[in-house]
Amino acid sequence: MTPTLVSATRPPKQRDSGARPGGQRDTSLASRIGVMTVLAITTFYFLAPVWWLVVASTKPAGHQFSGSGLWFDGFALFENIALVFEAHDGIFGRWMLNSVFYAGTAALFGTVISAMAGYAIAKYEFRGRGVVFGAILAAVLIPKIMFTLPLFLMFNQVGLLNTPFAMLLPSVVSPFGVYLARVFASQAVPDELIEAGRLDGAGEFRIFRSVSARIMAPALVTIFLFQFVEVWNNYLLPAMVLNDTSLQPVVVGLAGWSASQGQIPAGTVVVAAFLSILPLVVAFLCLQRFWRAGLTAGAIK
Amino acid sequence: MTAITANGASARTLRWRTPWLFLLPFLALFAAMYVAPIVFAFVQSLFTLQRSGLGLAAPTLSFDPFANYARVFSDDEFVASLGRVLVFGAVQVPIMLGLALLIALLLDSKSARGRGFFRLASFLPFAVPTVVAAVMWSFLYSPVTSPINGFLEQAFGFTIPFFSEELALWSVANVVTWCWTGYNMFIIYSALQTIPGEMLEAAKLDGASATRIAWSIKIPMVRPAIILTTVFSIIGSAQLFNEPTVLKPISGGAITSTYTPLMAAQASVAAQNYPYAAAQSVVLAVLVGVASFVFFKVTGRGER
Numbered sequence: 001m002t003p004t005l006v007s008a009t010r011p012p013k014q015r016d017s018g019a020r021p022g023g024q025r026d027t028s029l030a031s032r033i034g035v036m037t038v039l040a041i042t043t044f045y046f047l048a049p050v051w052w053l054v055v056a057s058t059k060p061a062g063h064q065f066s067g068s069g070l071w072f073d074g075f076a077l078f079e080n081i082a083l084v085f086e087a088h089d090g091i092f093g094r095w096m097l098n099s100v101f102y103a104g105t106a107a108l109f110g111t112v113i114s115a116m117a118g119y120a121i122a123k124y125e126f127r128g129r130g131v132v133f134g135a136i137l138a139a140v141l142i143p144k145i146m147f148t149l150p151l152f153l154m155f156n157q158v159g160l161l162n163t164p165f166a167m168l169l170p171s172v173v174s175p176f177g178v179y180l181a182r183v184f185a186s187q188a189v190p191d192e193l194i195e196a197g198r199l200d201g202a203g204e205f206r207i208f209r210s211v212s213a214r215i216m217a218p219a220l221v222t223i224f225l226f227q228f229v230e231v232w233n234n235y236l237l238p239a240m241v242l243n244d245t246s247l248q249p250v251v252v253g254l255a256g257w258s259a260s261q262g263q264i265p266a267g268t269v270v271v272a273a274f275l276s277i278l279p280l281v282v283a284f285l286c287l288q289r290f291w292r293a294g295l296t297a298g299a300i301k
Numbered sequence: 302m303t304a305i306t307a308n309g310a311s312a313r314t315l316r317w318r319t320p321w322l323f324l325l326p327f328l329a330l331f332a333a334m335y336v337a338p339i340v341f342a343f344v345q346s347l348f349t350l351q352r353s354g355l356g357l358a359a360p361t362l363s364f365d366p367f368a369n370y371a372r373v374f375s376d377d378e379f380v381a382s383l384g385r386v387l388v389f390g391a392v393q394v395p396i397m398l399g400l401a402l403l404i405a406l407l408l409d410s411k412s413a414r415g416r417g418f419f420r421l422a423s424f425l426p427f428a429v430p431t432v433v434a435a436v437m438w439s440f441l442y443s444p445v446t447s448p449i450n451g452f453l454e455q456a457f458g459f460t461i462p463f464f465s466e467e468l469a470l471w472s473v474a475n476v477v478t479w480c481w482t483g484y485n486m487f488i489i490y491s492a493l494q495t496i497p498g499e500m501l502e503a504a505k506l507d508g509a510s511a512t513r514i515a516w517s518i519k520i521p522m523v524r525p526a527i528i529l530t531t532v533f534s535i536i537g538s539a540q541l542f543n544e545p546t547v548l549k550p551i552s553g554g555a556i557t558s559t560y561t562p563l564m565a566a567q568a569s570v571a572a573q574n575y576p577y578a579a580a581q582s583v584v585l586a587v588l589v590g591v592a593s594f595v596f597f598k599v600t601g602r603g604e605r
Contacts, residue, residue, distance in 0.1 A: 027412040035412040071447025113326040149582040150342035172336045204319040233430035251432040259550040284428035286592035
């Protein structure tokens, strides 16, 4: 995932096209049919593979690929899930927990340090501010994956390979998180409030913790989400720095199963793939508002 | 009174120090995890690995600043992988962004119904990790299991050879398109939402058709978003890795272990030739960095 950035400073005014005055009446039936047809086709393209995965996961073991790909044929989802968790001495459960641990820990610490850094850049005038922010923007532009091989070489030298730290330490750093925090802090935290805190004699860090961070809370959820997903989805880094299967996150484990050429039955891999997207899809559906906040802040001039 | 003066003075020092204290944890980790590895890789790339004739003794490192870089550009496999992602980007990026722009414009048009559903549906693939998406598509492609070919065979009597020499790259491209179209669509759509309604009303009063408004007002207005998504897509193509790596085992040899530049660099790591892998990743990082820099200069929206 490479989120976007521009020098956004204020949120765009949202305009709901449908609610524009005089909106609905003046469209012809033909144009409506045309628009809806194209949308239906593209939606089929986006949804059909996932739908296939769901349907195949419910078919009895060994029958994942038989019958119509798009419709149910027998229901054995729970037996299939049990098979996934039994394969290789239950390593799949371990992988899922590893992913939750890596993504959760890295996103938690990452959100805190990004919030502090973004807040400092947004709310303090100091020498070197432009240089720091410029460096962070440049780091957003060069994708993380480019740093992965060098990280491997460095960790190899200092003996961090095959430890959770090799996965966690790089994942905590999120230049995009700092960028978002800066945008949100300059939008949401009024200078007057910080001044008022100072007049009351509160220390700078105290002001940040009990005033500014609270106001930024919804934005912090967005930063946490983006980082969580980024770490969860990261494949190259763990694939390179974690050799020990019991330390690997689910995407690496799943890719390994998929490449195992039948050692793990293809049907089991299908169900495992389904299980591994479940947490993110649920989070995505429940927390839509926060996704949108991050994408809009990142994307709009 | 003296206490206040003292406080005032120390407050000023604190003021000066505060932002740096806030920045410290991030900057320290940033230096350790971003700057240090790049510097380390660069230094390592200046050495070459010398193996003794029989390969019995441990290989030794010797300083030879240009050897690895000379080898990078004469390495046929690496150069071929660069060419491959260039072709990939030149075809896949316009198709994906064209599709993203089309969907965004349709969702923004007055003829669209059920916007929330369509927006969500096209954005759903973004929640699927690219590795998992590639695993999923590997089943849809595999000659043994493909439901797509199963359907085509039954209905029309032909199948698509997803992993033939000619098609393999485009099978990869389809996975990438599936994963990222919705994301790009969302960025363009968000930009469309910021066009002032009055501007569109005025154009309509002047008698402009919906297509005309889309072409002459909406697209120029969201140009920054389109340029932005283009750059990120180009960078994405340069770092193509997850999808071809996952599809490789079932591709019957069409996807090699040096299919993309990053895969080639990783193959050098697997062969334990770290200095050469370092040189390959430095070259790749520089190429991508230069491309981004040129883009930001050309479009005049550099850092500030």
